[in-house]
Amino acid sequence: MALTEQAAAAATVVTQGSRGSAAAAEGILGRQAQRESAARTYARSLPIVPVRARGLTIEGADGRRYLDCLSGAGTLALGHNHPVVLEAIRGVLDSGAPLHVLDLATPVKDAFTSELFANLPAGLAADARIQFCGPAGTDAVEAALKLVRTATGRSGLLAFTGAYHGMTAGALDASGGAPEVRVTRLPYPQDYRCPFGVGGAEGARLAARWTESLLDDPKSGVPSPAAMIVEPVQGEGGVIPSPDAWLRRMREITAARGIPLIADEVQTGVGRTGAFWGVDHAGVVPDVMVLSKAIGGSLPLAVIVYRAELDVWAPGAHAGTFRGNQLAMAAGTATLAYVRENGLAERAATLGDRMLAALRGLIPAHPCVGDVRGRGLMIGVELIDPDTGAAAPGLAAAVRRECLDRGLIVELGGRHSSVVRLLPPLTVTDEQATAVLDRLADAIPAAGRRPH
Numbered sequence: 001m002a003l004t005e006q007a008a009a010a011a012t013v014v015t016q017g018s019r020g021s022a023a024a025a026e027g028i029l030g031r032q033a034q035r036e037s038a039a040r041t042y043a044r045s046l047p048i049v050p051v052r053a054r055g056l057t058i059e060g061a062d063g064r065r066y067l068d069c070l071s072g073a074g075t076l077a078l079g080h081n082h083p084v085v086l087e088a089i090r091g092v093l094d095s096g097a098p099l100h101v102l103d104l105a106t107p108v109k110d111a112f113t114s115e116l117f118a119n120l121p122a123g124l125a126a127d128a129r130i131q132f133c134g135p136a137g138t139d140a141v142e143a144a145l146k147l148v149r150t151a152t153g154r155s156g157l158l159a160f161t162g163a164y165h166g167m168t169a170g171a172l173d174a175s176g177g178a179p180e181v182r183v184t185r186l187p188y189p190q191d192y193r194c195p196f197g198v199g200g201a202e203g204a205r206l207a208a209r210w211t212e213s214l215l216d217d218p219k220s221g222v223p224s225p226a227a228m229i230v231e232p233v234q235g236e237g238g239v240i241p242s243p244d245a246w247l248r249r250m251r252e253i254t255a256a257r258g259i260p261l262i263a264d265e266v267q268t269g270v271g272r273t274g275a276f277w278g279v280d281h282a283g284v285v286p287d288v289m290v291l292s293k294a295i296g297g298s299l300p301l302a303v304i305v306y307r308a309e310l311d312v313w314a315p316g317a318h319a320g321t322f323r324g325n326q327l328a329m330a331a332g333t334a335t336l337a338y339v340r341e342n343g344l345a346e347r348a349a350t351l352g353d354r355m356l357a358a359l360r361g362l363i364p365a366h367p368c369v370g371d372v373r374g375r376g377l378m379i380g381v382e383l384i385d386p387d388t389g390a391a392a393p394g395l396a397a398a399v400r401r402e403c404l405d406r407g408l409i410v411e412l413g414g415r416h417s418s419v420v421r422l423l424p425p426l427t428v429t430d431e432q433a434t435a436v437l438d439r440l441a442d443a444i445p446a447a448g449r450r451p452h
């Protein structure tokens with residue numbers, strides 16, 4: 001088919017929606033496989049062609065419908081195309097406002113900043129500054145690292161085992177790999193695979209003790225760092241909530257030593273974990289918060305908010321062309337307000353507890369379910385080889401396939417990609433949650449029966 005004919009065929013699928021054919025979808029997927037980078041990710045495990053979406057539901061070009069528990073990797077706090085988000089976007093479009101404004105002041109940006117500040121932890125909101133970054137979470141991580149390095153005059157960084165902060169160089173350093181700046185890797189507490197073999201409060205206490213001793217031992221080889229960066233719940237690392245007492249201890253340890261604490265709330269923010277921010281559970285006030293995903297209401301937006309005294313940047317110290325996405329700011333304002341006004345963080349806490357309890361109920365009958373954990377609507381199911389207890393990435397991938405066959409989209413995460421992850425929108429209904437749980441409960445034994 002000539003390129004123009006291909007484009008016409010693709011346009012037909014979009015306009016026809018559910019009447020688009022499976023053959024047209026196959027064509028699109030085939031061309032994608034041919035043309036797009038080998039680095040493509042979700043596209044490999046989810047061979048669908050979304051053409052329409054609302055709330056939890058996505059409709060493919062072949063007419064099939066799916067319950068989407070990936071939610072744009074945790075971006076869609078209100079699900080797809082929520083009416084308040086669409087209305088906010090249309091409002092900007094219809095107003096004639098400029099869509100590209102660099103970092104100039106606009107009423108849309110002013111409203112976004114006001115709504116965001118109204119929702120920040122009170123201890124930070126009282127005297128906070130905001131920097132609009134490039135549009136991705138990783139851009140905001142870079143900005144945060146640069147800020148604390150400028151403010152402290154130090155370069156090293158404390159980061160945790162299992163961390164994920166993005167894909168640009170500095171964020172990758174913080175995530176693991178071969179760092180260019182000096183990153184000291186500290187143990188993130190976890191019950192199921194506790195690095196100290198004890199789990200629980202004692203495991204978390206030992207993790208904190210290790211951190212303290214590294215910082216205070218003059219021969220530890222750890223120079224005084226520019227910051228500590230932490231996810232209140234590790235997402236990509238396998239859905240690992242940090243114990244509240246441990247997070248408070250990290251706050252005490254960093255505060256006592258003049259080390260800024262950066263909370264990476266890219267994935268945990270805006271109600272996801274059952275509180276407006278992940279740090280709220282522990283009552284911790286970080287020095288810097290890194291925010292993206294849900295704050296743009298499904299469109300690209302990233303910011304850092306930080307204590308005013310860190311604001312020692314010179315004008316233009318951190319610039320970028322795409323820092324003024326008006327549509328994202330309007331969609332973000334609507335999302336933040338809707339989550340606040342409708343108590344969706346509390347709703348995530350209640351429903352998350354119910355879903356966790358239901359999933360834990362699978363453990364006795366399914367020895368391949370090693371652990372079920374999470375906080376709010378950030379949920380993980382770790383699959384294992386029942387004989388050895390080892391992580392089972394092949395089985396997890398098979399579960400994801402079986403879920404897709406049953407019309408359920410889930411993602412994998414964790415150190416070994418053996419954790420099935422659920423990140424449903426905060427607007428998911430009880431009935432939808434039950435449908436999600438039923439499909440997953442059905443997919444797990446089905447995956448076990450198939451060779452993988």
Ligand code: PMP
Nearest residue numbers: 136137138164165166264266267
């Ligand atoms: N930090 C955390 C905690 C994340 O989960 C992610 C993305 N999954 C990022 C940073 C990077 O965000 P982005 O993909 O938008 O660069």
